Amino acid sequence: MRRTERLFQIIQILRSTQSPITGRDLANELEISLSTLYRDMAELHAQRIPIIGEAGVGYILDDGYDMPPLMLTADELEAAALGAAWVASEADPSLARAARDLVSKLSLAIPKELRPVVLDASSKPIQTRARVSERFDSALLRHAIRERYRLQLIYKDRDGNTTDRIVWPLFIAFLDRTRYLVGWCETKEGYRHFKTERVQELRVLGKKYPGRRATLLKGWEEATTNRTQG
Numbered sequence: 001m002r003r004t005e006r007l008f009q010i011i012q013i014l015r016s017t018q019s020p021i022t023g024r025d026l027a028n029e030l031e032i033s034l035s036t037l038y039r040d041m042a043e044l045h046a047q048r049i050p051i052i053g054e055a056g057v058g059y060i061l062d063d064g065y066d067m068p069p070l071m072l073t074a075d076e077l078e079a080a081a082l083g084a085a086w087v088a089s090e091a092d093p094s095l096a097r098a099a100r101d102l103v104s105k106l107s108l109a110i111p112k113e114l115r116p117v118v119l120d121a122s123s124k125p126i127q128t129r130a131r132v133s134e135r136f137d138s139a140l141l142r143h144a145i146r147e148r149y150r151l152q153l154i155y156k157d158r159d160g161n162t163t164d165r166i167v168w169p170l171f172i173a174f175l176d177r178t179r180y181l182v183g184w185c186e187t188k189e190g191y192r193h194f195k196t197e198r199v200q201e202l203r204v205l206g207k208k209y210p211g212r213r214a215t216l217l218k219g220w221e222e223a224t225t226n227r228t229q230g
Contacts, residue, residue, distance in 0.1 A: 006030060007040055011061065012101075014051065020058030080106060090177065092138030134179075136202035138172075141181065145169045148208045151183070154201035155194055162200065163187070168209040170216055172196075184209075184216055191220045 009030060014021065027037040041059070044051055050062035080102075087099035144151055153165040166186040173180040178195060185192040 003040070003043075006032070007044060010040060010044065011049065012105075014059060014061035017060075020054070020060045022058040023053075026059065077106065090174070092134065094137075094139040095142070134196050134199065136196075136199060138196075140204050141169065141172070141196075141202060144204045145171060148213060150186075150205040150207055150209050152201075152203040152205055153181075153194065153199055156198045156200055165192075165194075166205075167192070167194070168216065170213065170220060182220065184220075191223050 010026065013026065013029065023034055023037055023041075027034050030037070032040075041051065041053065051059055052062060053059045084099040084102045084106075088096045088103075090096075091099065141151070143149070148168075151167045151169050153167055154162060155165055156162050164187070167181070168184040168186070169181055170183045173182050173193070178197070181194040181196055181199070183192065183194070184190070
């Protein structure tokens with residue numbers, strides 16, 4: 001988790017509780033050390049976020065602090081809530097939890113008269129068939145995509161053959177109820193689409209892939225266009 005994301009997460013955790021949270025509990029929830037948490041708290045104080053802390057008691061956010069109101073129309077809110085509901089039903093557990101949290105934050109940050117719009121849209125049934133199971137933590141995959149880390153995949157193809165691949169992950173694509181990892185495969189020296197349900201093992205390697213992600217994405221778009229026209 002990047003520091004900016006972590007700082008925002010600290011605020012969200014403090015906003016969601018009425019009682020003080022100890023530094024140890026915060027650090028455990030964020031999976032960071034106490035020293036890192038103390039540095040984050042110092043940064044939040046420097047940004048004038050009204051966090052009150054007392055030794056032996058914990059941290060709490062001042063009641064007067066809140067996010068600025070969202071200036072969205074009813075249609076925009078319904079679209080956002082429907083999108084979050086789709087993610088909550090289709091995505092892996094950590095992303096689904098983030099989608100549910102988004103709906104909760106939308107409900108808190110908008111005028112009371114528009115809250116039923118969000119709650120109604122987010123509760124509409126959209127799931128049509130069984131969710132695909134995956135053998136890896138998708139949060140690790142998304143982290144690798146954001147940070148440009150190489151992946152090692154143990155992958156089973158449509159014929160049941162298992163191969164060991166080194167992949168530069170670019171993004172996750174959704175088609176119907178199937179998820180694909182799109183990336184550059186070092187092993188095959190080309191762009192490949194991997195069905196995530198066929199990934200037997202996934203390991204994030206410590207080394208980042210070379211080049212710019214934007215350049216690789218442009219190359220993928222060109223390769224896809226040429227394949228379609230060929």
